Amino acid sequence: MPYLAKIVHGSQLIVHRLSMQNHSSKNKIRLSDNFDPKAIESKWPFGKAQGKQDYDPGVIEPKWQKVWEEERLYQPDIKRSKNPFYNLMMFPYPSALGLHVGNIYAFVGSDIHGRFKRMQGFEVFEPIGLDGFGIHSENFALKVGEHPMDLSKKTESAIYAQLRAIGNGFAWFHKLETYISDYYKWTQWIFIQLFKRGLAYRAEADVNWCPSCKTVLADEQVVRKSEARNQISEKSEIRNPKSEIWVCERCGTEVQKRKLEQWFFKITNYTDRLLLGLEKIDWSEKVKVAQRNWLGKSEGLLLKFESDIESYSQVEVFTTRPDTLFGVTFMALAPEHPQVIKILDKSKGLLRLQIQKYVTDSIRKPESERIGLAEAENQKAREVVKTGIKTSFHCTNPVTGKRVPIFIADYVLMSYGTGAVMGVPAHDQRDYLFARKYQIDIVEVVKPAGPVGSFPPDTRTAHQISQQTFTDYGVLVNSGEFNGLNSQEAIKAISDFAVKKGFGVKKVMWHLRDWIISRQRYWGAPIPMIFCQSCEKAGKSWFTTVEAKKQKKLPISSHEMAGWPASNTSRSDAGWYPVPESGLPVELPYIKNFKPTGTGVSPLATDPNFVKVKCPDCGSEARRETDVSDTFLDSAWYFLRYPSVSLPENSANQQVSRSVNQSISKSADRKVSKSEIPAYRNAEKQIHRHSEFSENLPWDRQITKRWLPVDMYIGGAEHSVLHILYSRFLWKVFYDFGYFDFSAKNPNGQLGGPAKMPASGWEEPFSKFRAHGLLISEGAKMSKSKGNVVLPDPYIEKFGADTLRTYLMFCGRFSEGGDFRDTGIEGMHRFLKRVWRLVMSAGPVTTFPPASAQSSQPSKPSQSSEPFDLRAVGGPSSRATRISSGALHLMHKTIKKVSEDIENLRYNTAIAAIMEWVGTLEKRAVGSSELIDQRQGRKELRTMNYELITQEEVRTLLLLLAPFAPYMTEELWSRLAGNQVTGASGKNKSGKPSSIHNTPWPKYDPKVSESEKIELVVQVNGKVRDRIIVDRGIEKEDTQRLVLDLKNTQKYVSGKKPKKVIFVKDRLINIVI
């Protein structure tokens, strides 16, 4: 028996029984605020069969979670996928017991894109894992007073439970945690491969040292004092952000530098390729810029200045401004400069003592003091004071032949360039300040360009003028034969001259330094190296072994000057051996007192069982390296591992994996018990067997070829330099080592099926990267100290994950972030409830022509605007299946908008478009319903006239909404389909159950998505005076004729002849008088 169930707004609900028999008042629900779904259920034709009618995320979300996991809905066929799409989101690092909404925001944004791609027919691989090793997690453990190994189990289950609840389409079988030895075994393996090829080396370097905590700090643990200061005092008279003092994140003590032996990765061998690669990839522009800056390529000239320190000795300097060479009036050496020792040797008496004192003092000084911020002469012009000491030696300016004094000055950094600077006080701010202090000559050699007298339009800022330095390019003066050239020409000419005369070489300098890999901490992957003292004495190392001699030599590009002068890092390989690969993993021992030792040595050194080992070469007593590797190494290759984490082949009689077990027990609250997730059994055991690939690699070549490079990588902009740069570096290393099978020759990958051919080529791991914005809370960045960290759990509890997801995406443009507010999320919940009601009412009924609808009297015009008049839409019989052209247009327009917006990660406007469309659908559903007065002023709603929502519209609506609200749309979809999605029957082409989430994304017809009629703007002299509705595509002449008749337009034109008429097709006409 056909029923018409019709929802009007909110709880004002009417059920019509379409059959004329039994048409009694019983079947009408009186319009009442006391809407009780239970009371209505008996009258609801679908209610009994399919459960409760109102939207209850607390029930449907756990239900679908379970179904999706059982059905492996989000598990692509990793080995045979024909149309792979690798949708990657940066995995989280646990630094709290759970994730906050800011993290959730990022994951949801990535998931929506993945779901969209899946519906577009791609087999989407969306893996998840935990970056659980490292400083953040260790600090969290220190803070809560638990051992990181124990704590990691808790955070793991908590985070996985959250990530499950949020409704993302993760391929859970591929999850990985960096602190599980099955993973870090390979992290160690990677270290060894780099060592064997000379890309990992040991050298002395400066590290951050906190004298209060007595520990070495990683760079990330060192923060600017200004950050700490904000909390101390709100008085912001200290407005100069330049007064940067670096302090310990935890105790606020100023950090010092200490020299310690460290392990390095020779990333500087790859500077050129890292820079060039940026050209090809589709990344957020700001991330590319950040990487370029970090690489910091600068081209210049390496110059030799003759010096009288010793006979025939020279001082090398690097400059990007050879055009200022004639203005050199002094030479400044860093206190650590190798020649300083000779200067000391040759100096005498008091001067010698003074130099010695200066050098030792400045080397010992903490960074900030060395940078030396002085009190301002006036409040605004604070400046850095330069200190230095004059020596008795001189250099000769190679072009002027003048002798200039050599200074030792600590504003010169040993870590950049050659550790020596040619002083050009007239054209360098620092040199100027130094020269002024030590009464050094200032010789101007560059003048601002432009005709004399036509100034001020020179490019100097007021500040520069007041400091009497001109640092921009200009025209040369006082420069001999080069006078009159502009700076660009002079740079070239003087460089050529220097090269020709033999005192200069063109050089490229980089900002990028080698990557310090070692950390003197506990919670990380032990560096798999062994040191043997007797081998060291014998001058032996792995490089003297037979194995080493067989090692293929890598074509290593030479970057001798790559920002890393050898003088600062003397490599010391002697005595070092990698742990034999059969000995991997080097398990991280459980050390009770894992706190940083304060001696600059990792806590691992306190475990003799760990340290003591036999030398793999000579067999004598040796010791293990006790440093652990930087977390960035763990995360630099995880995306390569994901696809190759194997699937369990069968799920029977195995133990449930530890971590899955935990997350399930956590999620038991949400009505999913572990017995209900057979698919998760055995995950860990299988992972353990994982990739004993025929060849000893952390990944399967064929799988890797199929899935990589990553198609879409989404993550925070804060990782846009280090993490992504390191990943790119390692990728290139693996590529060079021959660990991939990508090949231009064999793009179709006969061995492993279709390899993807990314536009960016094979040498980049992430074809596309987009940085998401920052979600703030109540107008401020979420931080524990501000106490405005928002957790997702209460919101999921209250409104469901769908509401939270959709709301988060509605907060603002995904790339820009947004502001999370409580009141906003309620609005989104309202919206989803409206959709629910609309679909529940409109959906099932549309297959039945509403026989009674036409029998109602024609309506009076309703007070609400009615966009589509029923009378214009053909006969009643056509209503159920046919859609009016206006409605069709709106649908296609919405599909177009939503499709384009999701593609471009503009989720906020996609949601807005859906909302708009839902609004019009609702109005149509209401039609000209009106309230009819009955006795005693009681009112009853009777539906008089309306246009039904077609099945196609309902389908489309659900499909468009599916990426945002996956649970709700799945539930409604299954109800509409009248079958359980999980039914064995319903499998789609890819063999997945016919869930809404692998139903094809709706298509739009570009013609239909444009309306036939458009509103054209009528302007007179550029001001809007009228609007007119015309046919799309109307021509200028016709428009003009129409427009001149308009009343308001006439008022302004008033018969005058237009000077000019501007016509923009389908947009506006502008009459200029």
Add this chain to the structure above:
RNA sequence: GCCGAAGUGGCGGAACUGGCAGACGCGUAGCUCUCAAAAAGCUAUGGACCUUGCGUCCAUGUGGGUUCGACUCCCACCUUCGGCACCA
């Protein structure tokens, strides 16, 4: 200091390649339903003005400019947020 992004109602934010500023949502006000409240719905909502209209004027950080027309492009400045920084 350098690099990057941004500045729009009471609030979050829309606005394509220069073409209707304020979509969508929140909030607020009035109304409907109710004994009442909640929920839900309807209407209005940048400011000013009057002659209340298919009305006019002013409005997108500030000041200029280009243009028939500027949130959008150009110049200068102010502010905020990210990143880098004695990088020679």
